[in-house]
Amino acid sequence: MPRQLHHPDLKDTTLARVLSALGDPVRLRIIAVLADRGEHPREDFDLGVGPSTVSHHMKTLREAGLTYHRLEGTRCFVSLREDALQRFPAVVGSVLQAVEAAEAAEEAEEAEAPAPAS
């Protein structure tokens, strides 16, 4: 693991890139966890994909300017970049709100229709 990870200058980010980074279910879940629980250890995300794939998604979010990755020993702690939330006012915020609403709706749906294909 390199001793530092690259974090782009926010001036180099574009709206299209941010939205593209957010346009994936796995990355939306990462963002949702971060919004809900704040800084989070890298190994504690329960995504259904392999380690290198997680790295790929983490890099995508980081290079879009959305997350900050702090290395501490062999571990990595991820958090939302607060300055990114201000870069495109309300965009990330409204997405987070929509994610939470969607997840709540999903749970309600599962409670109604017991065990959908599981």
Place this chain on the structure above:
Amino acid sequence: MPRQLHHPDLKDTTLARVLSALGDPVRLRIIAVLADRGEHPREDFDLGVGPSTVSHHMKTLREAGLTYHRLEGTRCFVSLREDALQRFPAVVGSVLQAVEAAEAAEEAEEAEAPAPAS
């Protein structure tokens, strides 16, 4: 040209799909024009790509549930789906706001630094 174009039920849309559809510069421009000027004839978008490519992007937006396409004779009029704005509250709205802000900033930049490679 088919006499009707397919518009998905909004219940079949996902947040990831919407964001993915918005995560492209060409499509963002389309959305910005629609937000600014309302229903717009298909042939009046000045995107720098070929006709079939425009079709592709239009289809992407339509299938994401973001736009409504009304056929009238040989022409096609595109507009934002108002119900989509309510599907994920504030998401599309904040994106539109960010697009306008970004375009305004671009113009200001060009005025400051005269003729950037043009």
Place this chain on the structure above:
DNA sequence: ATCGATGTTCGTCGATTATCGACGATAAGT
């Protein structure tokens, strides 16, 4: 110095995406 844990990078594979050119379908005007 060696080992194990953690996480990134690289190479690869299949699927998707963006682009174009060519063709087909529909409608309006002559």
Place this chain on the structure above:
DNA sequence: ACTTATCGTCGATAATCGACGAACATCGAT
């Protein structure tokens, strides 16, 4: 009926993306 205008669709191609496994780098502990 013929012509033109407007689009959508199909086929092809190059690029990109998501996923995985293998290899590498760093840290902490033995």
